[in-house]
Amino acid sequence: MDFGRPMVCNPGVVAKSNIRLVPETYLGDDPLDILVCQASNDAAKDLFLGNDNPSSDSTKKDTSSEPTNDTEKHLSRVDHALYAEHHLPAPRPTIQPGDLVVVFESFNDLNFVYATPNEVFSNRNGHFPHHDFISKPYGCKIRSKNNNGLGFLYLLRPTPELWARSLPHRTQIVHELDASMIVHYLNLIPNMVVCESGTGSGAMSHVILRSIAPKGKLHTYEFNKIRADKARVEFQGHGLGHLVEVHHRDVCGKKALLNMNQQESNQPAASDETETDEIKDKDSADDGKGGFQLGESAAHAIFLDLPEPWLAVKHAAFTLKTSGRICSYSPCMEQTQRTVVALKQYGFHSIQTVEARLKEYFVDEVEMEAPPTVLPAIPTEETATLEKERHVAGGVLPKEDSEVNSDIENAENKLQPGAKKRKLCARPFSQMRGHTAFLTFATAGGSMPRIPDKSSM
Structure with missing residues (x-):
């Protein structure tokens, strides 16, 4: 990118x-x-x-x-x-072999390809050879090789927002509205060091990388080895390898917690055969103790997208710089409540939880009657008295008051709507895309030791 x-x-x-x-x-x-x-x-x-x-x-x-x-x-x-x-070098004006290209098929249908010679992208609109993409500028329109060229698509330059709409979903992703709030409230600027856990589909990772480029560093952590390996390949393919380091690690340290709980209950420690699938999916690089392994006060900001973020708060407090910002992304209020308790316990302050929903509008021309262009004047006291007399008399006024009667009738005629015209109107979509997401933000304090408990080591 x-x-x-x-x-x-x-x-x-x-x-x-x-x-x-x-x-x-x-x-x-x-x-x-x-x-x-x-x-x-x-x-x-x-x-x-x-x-x-x-x-x-x-x-x-x-x-x-x-x-x-x-x-x-x-x-x-x-x-x-x-x-x-x-x-920064000037961006390449045209698509080159191996470049990521976002394919715009329709308003709600985006796809992606890596431009590769001798390969073909096919959809319901036709067949599109990749050699037609190469050396073409981003934003151009490509016609299909079959169906008499009636099928077409647009080739777009990838951005984090377009990539989030077209990427292969390995987990639930952070949508662009939440992502923009996270970047804003974490105060992300170029050349920062940021930690993220977990990586998932990598949608939020790309947003963070855009904010900390060109010389920042993102350390992203994923407990699932398959997802971590796929994310690492994607980052390299997108030209982001120098900005990000993917760690296959459980920052919560669930394995250490499980062994500690079993020792307290006088049960044997969990072996490789008795571990759960989530904990068993570890390699030798993960010692199971949790944490970010970057040292004390090494990161400017931390983003947590975990089922149990409160378990990672103490490690985040150790890794964050004083006055560094942390964000926890949780779909349930119960998760948010436990996270807030942990944040207070480990010296965080300025804690705030927000929820944002994106309401989109459909804009189109609608045929409707034009409103009156001329409104009647405000009636005087004499006109109002005569109007009352007319209602009492069954709608008839004396001849000497015919001029006033004519004025009232003319005013009523002016209120008649005019001919129908086409107007540009906006109406909200019937559905709001996205899911419930509570974003909890806090600031790391320096008034108390922020070293992890010995029990987590």
Whole structure:
């Protein structure tokens, strides 16, 4: 994906200038040449180091053939090679072999392909060879090779939102409205370190990666090895391998909890044959103790999408930086309640739970009667009195009041609706897509130790 392109390093103006510190004997042993080198080094220090190390403070003059200690001290800081320009390369304007392409078939029907020569994408609209995709710009319209070219589709550049609508669902995904709220309330910005558990289908992972690119790092954890391996392959295929590291690990440490509970009940520890399927699906890299294994205060934000997130809160408190943000995504209020209790226990504050639903509207032209364009004037006291007399008299007014009667009739005629016209109207969809999701946000505090309990180790 374009947002995940690694940064490139090109020499900039400073690097091309070749400015650097040199030994004072660089030009020779002549005293005048040595003074020239000293002046050049002082100018380089002023240019690169600013007011932190002004050359005027340097009074020591070393005329030896070896570089001075001051030169050695600052040589690495003013070396021109360190002043290269880091920037993102320009996005490729056309589709190349191996690129991910989102296929737009209809408003509610999206698919995806990896552009591969000699392969064909087929749907109810026809057959579309991949070689027709290659070298075409994103957003173009492709005609089918059969059905007289009547079938067509659009080739779209992948985004996290489009990928979430077309990806193969391995688990329930986080929809775009919840995803946008998570990014906002976690205060995600470029170059952050973020932890996510669990990975699932990877929809939320792509949203996080877009927010922390181009030099951030996402550590995503999945207890199911098959899902972890598939997610790792997808990230590499999308050009995101340098931004994400997939861990096959249960951050909750259920295996350690199970063994501890069995020891308390004087039962033998769980063996590989007696473990549940969820706990048995582990490799040698997972010691079963839980946690993120990144060290203390290593992450800026943590996102939990787990059945029992309260078990991972103590590990999150250890891994988060002070004032780092955490989010827990739960479909049930009972899960949210237990998570909030754990958050308070481990020193989190500013706890907030929100629920958001997306209500979409269908906009179309509708034929309807136009409203009156001219409204009657507000009746005066005399007109209102005559109107009452007319009702009492059966709708007839004296001849001397015919002019007032005519004015009333004209006003009523003006209220008649006009001819039917087509108007642009909006009406809500009968269904709101999505499922109940409670998002709990909190901030890590620094007022109490945030080291996991010994029981979890």
